[in-house]
Amino acid sequence: YDDRDGKIWMDGKLVEWRDAKVHILTHALHYASSVFEGERCYDGKIFKGHEHSLRLRRSAELLDMEIPYSAEELDIAKDAVLKANGWDNAYVRAIAWRGSGEDMGVAAKRNPVRVAIAAWEWGNYYGDAKMKGAKLDIAKWRRPDPATIPCEAKAAGLYMICTMSKHAAEAKGCSDAMMFDYRGYVAEATGANIFFVKDGEVHTPKPDCFLNGITRQTVVQMLKDMQIKVHERHIMPEELESFEQCWLTGTAAEVTPVGQIGTYNFEVGDLTRRVATEYEKLVRS
């Protein structure tokens, strides 16, 4: 996978895919000083690309790192990567991290903040499960208290529990895991936000300790435009039983229907299908 053709943008220039390497003493590898973005390019245009560039810079700022490129420069770099690889439909991964340098310890202000942008063709995140309704496990790990970690940042350190939760889910034959937060409220999946439907209205967890996804915000607005009531609130685990439909949102996940969470079942209903179709239309418009 490393030794393949293709171009990756690294610190201001395009390099060969196989040469896009970092040193083993990279600070980020030891101390998780890394932030990233996941974006999708549809028919030659990155959906909300500039918002993703701004979020990358904001995530870095929350981790006390300054990205040496403006959001506009990042936008141009992303387009250059897509063009160099000849892709019109692809997933784009931008990443910024504290590199190796003079500082070997926890504090590493003297080490440079580095940036790379890669892209690859990535189909449905949940594969065949996509329109049939994904099966979710219930994660044993919880989203942490905002007082313990900057949870607004799309930072690598916040994904350790996601990887463990998703591995455990896959071992049980599930596509993903739903996580509760530190208070026990329903939070999100390991890389996507979650929505529920009950009596024609939509309920989604209030994003006060996890990423308020760009797709989540897009879908909330879309529902409001459709005159559908959206309740952004704390959701108790006992309520899962009363919801009729459920879906996930995320750049990679797009709008993915959920058929099951633990022992709770949901139908892939009309509203779920409508939201998925409208989202697909919007990203390609």
Ligand code: PMP
């Ligand atoms: N939550 C987590 C933990 C994620 O990794 C993602 C994907 N970036 C999301 C939510 C959804 O965010 P977005 O819609 O901005 O892709």
